[in-house]
Amino acid sequence: MDIILERITFASGGLSFLLLLTEIGSRGKHPWRLYLVLIYFVHSFFMLLGWSIISNQHVMAAHLVYFTGPMMFVHAWALPRSLRCIANLSTSEELSRNVRSVLYQLRFHIFFFGISGMLYALNFENRHETLVRILTKSNLTSTDYFSPTLLIFAQIFQIYGLFVTIYRAKTKLGEKSIKVVIVICIVLIIRTFFALLERIFMGNEYLHSHLFASAITIPIFFIGYKLYLNYLIKSKFELTKPYKYSRLSDLDLDILETKLTKVMELDRLYQNENLNLPELADKIEVTTHQLSEYLNVKKGISFRQYLNEYRLNMACKLLETEPQKTILEIALECGFNAKSTFHSVFQKSLGLNPSEYRKKFDPTPKP
Structure with missing residues (x-):
């Protein structure tokens, strides 16, 4: 032994x-x-x-x-x-x-x-x-x-x-x-x-x-x-650096979440392929640092991940209900600037590409 x-x-x-x-x-x-x-x-x-x-x-x-x-x-x-x-x-x-x-x-x-x-x-x-x-x-x-x-x-x-x-x-x-x-x-x-x-x-x-x-x-x-x-x-791990001093202490986070939901769900700002963190922060009247900390610390997500969540949700709905639209048309409508980017994000998040996802709802999908 x-x-x-x-x-x-x-x-x-x-x-x-x-x-x-x-x-x-x-x-x-x-x-x-x-x-x-x-x-x-x-x-x-x-x-x-x-x-x-x-x-x-x-x-x-x-x-x-x-x-x-x-x-x-x-x-x-x-x-x-x-x-x-x-x-x-x-x-x-x-x-x-x-x-x-x-x-x-x-x-x-x-x-x-x-x-x-x-x-x-x-x-x-x-x-x-x-x-x-x-x-x-x-x-x-x-x-x-x-x-x-x-x-x-x-x-x-x-x-x-x-x-x-x-x-x-x-x-x-x-x-x-x-x-x-x-x-x-x-x-x-x-x-x-x-x-x-x-x-x-x-x-x-x-x-x-x-x-x-x-x-x-x-x-x-x-x-x-x-x-x-x-x-x-x-999978391009994103390290969220912690904040030594919080910039959220003077903000009402419920109001901040309401504003953020409005501009994303009602105004659909995510459809703008050039939307960036400073622009979104300006729309909800907070600083870039405050919005970044809110997303990272309170939601546990990066700005890019937050944006892609909305874009992917919309893309899934269009793939399910709009069979006449091509994959490229859906990608651009949802805010992606290229078909390849859309494919990459979709595959990484859902485990299958847009065409495979669409086959579940439409047996003869568009290219």
Whole structure:
């Protein structure tokens, strides 16, 4: 069993390290990159530690074991934030890539690494004995408790971070990415909770069971997560940057919504292919920034997405009830400036092109 576990942990750590190198070498400037780099690095670290213990590489394990707590805290910090990025739930601080800002966010983690490094230096000569005491949980000294205790608190911190992500997601339940993130959070909370119970109650059996579960499930999660991120990138994911200061405090949002509904549903401004954010804001007598914040924060949608919703609704009605009109005529009437743009938006939103949609209502559609 140990040989199988040894190979699984080695392969799992190797895969994580490969994903780490891929992410570092990526040219994309997506907001979740920093978090993914840290997540992959931490998993590689823990798989290396597990492998070194199972394969009796105790020299290596004795060096690594001191830093398990701080490393888990880094993972607990990065994982929920990566999920918030892909669901547009991040704060301006969480999206910041300024070195000073990132270091400030990681100040407690750096402090924990400092303490762990100090304990490592003080116990350097006895590091092998320390490893044995921690693994067997016998004859523990006061300093031996630091890393295991920190590891437990890090897992609690991760559960807290995932609950925060779910709480923020409650305001945008209609979006597909939000539903995906909520499911991922629930699964991770359950996984982390059982890992926490394993660590507290299972003693020596904890290591083998946890290593086996982590080595198998986490790479599967990584691959699925990576595929979903690639899907977001290909579908032209739009990051909605959070607003540090709200410009809506002086506005009656009910009146704003009434005005917006009037100009879109009654006046049909969306039929103007050149309609832009400043022009729409001027029509409802608010600033561009106020309208942008209202759409992004209160409705959870970008201006372009909001516009296309109205255009697609009208297009569907025309495709259903106006069989004599061509696809191009419908596209232009709804506010699209080209047939190709109409096709692309329609396909992305409804999963089929306009001609396929029309066939449901008219067996002999126009070209």
